[in-house]
Amino acid sequence: MIARWAVASLFFACLIGLWQLAVKAQIWSPLLLPSPSSVFIYLWSAVEDGTLWEATLVTVQRLLIGYGLGIFIGLPLGLLTASFRWSQDTIGVLALGLQTLPSVCWVPLALLWFGQTESAMLFVVVMGTLWSLIIATDTGVRTIPPIYSRAARSMGSSGFHTWTHVILPAALPFLLSGMKQGWAFAWRSLMAAEIYVTILTGFGLGHLLHYGRELSAMDQVIGVMLVIVMIGLAVDKTLFAPVERFLHRRWGTARG
């Protein structure tokens, strides 16, 4: 465990070292490639004057609302498409099609429908999350070994009871994988939305990134990008990964 940490730390230290070397070599103008220390100084000042916290808070709030809505609509629809032929042929096909649409593509439509509003932003996040969540849920339920429901039926379980006591718990590890994927999609969609939808109700990380570009403040651009990566990584490692590991081990669905 400690060895793995050491390897990871060494790797990232080397990356930063290479970055520093590239800056020292002065191949690119410092305006385009700021040094690691100047990015760090920007991040420090942004933490100190509170802008980074505020932006992160605004972004995470939007993310939770949008992601929550996506799950609230997507999970039941995914369960529906997995259970009935007719819903698979209608909602299932729709989801499969719209899933291929990158979430940025929803921005023009959202802007025209909702204007520069919070709703436009949420709409993009929900559209970016929903369809992949439906597909993942659908796949998850279909992956359940049929022996579970046969055993349950043999013991006299049927209909709704089978659903709540067998299908749903059996699908749990797969549903979680779907939710994890949905989370990644929601995060991407929100960044796209924040960069393109400029509103005054809340200044998120995407906006911070956008204004960094407007001001040609490369230290800000890279700094905010790092924060976005860190949040994504932290959520995956601390929230999803442990639960996922636990479920796959206990359900006997662990891969590899």
Next chain:
Amino acid sequence: MQPVASSTDAVLSKLVLEHVSKWFQTSSLHVQALDDVTLRIAEGEFVCLVGPSGCGKSTLLNLIAGLDRADRGTVQADGQTISGPGPHRLMMFQEAALFPWLTVLGNVLFGLKLVKGLSASERREKAEYFLELVGLKRFMHSNVYELSGGMRQRVALARSLAPNPSVLLMDEPFGALDALTREQLYGDIQRIWSQHRKTIVFVTHNVREAVCLGDRVILFSPNPGRIREEFSIPLPRPRDINSVDLARYSTEITRVLKGYVQNEVAG
């Protein structure tokens, strides 16, 4: 050791299958799984169905369990046509079909909760009794993934026994276990059967296993599944799978079985 023509009296029959045929339709094939199968099984009898894969043994169990319907013929339990699954006929599967999201105790309680008219404490009492019977009471709070293959099948056995079914249907339940574990389970199942006198229909492709457990061994041949011969096994119990008497029966039955399989290949 004579093949039996007609084994049991119709009046005492627990399960009666008459002229049962079953087809399966896939996109490219129309397969007949069972062809005109007639079989009577008495109350409390231990019957083993033996045959190569594809001979419709498992299909037959599904019909008795009520998980599937016959295309032709009738399947009756206690004189009534079987129309669906019921707590009187429980199935135990090849793989441990235990639910991994429940503990060992939770799994045994699953079937009990579907039996009407039991209080929570009665269910708990029964579950613990049957876990004790299969020797796993101290593992009752364990998770399924922590158990070995043999232990899992023991839990599955307890789960099937707990709702007190009159018929136990076992679909190659020991197929995936190692020889030593299997031998232990032969002992367990004979002990439990002699204590509780369930009617057991046991599907296997292992002739020795069938002779060790069954009052009767019924031989199936494949494509389509047909009953070819019946053997009654009058050996005293408990039987040891390694005994010489038992080997005599299984050698004879294996010889007959090979004849059918070879004819099948030649024809």
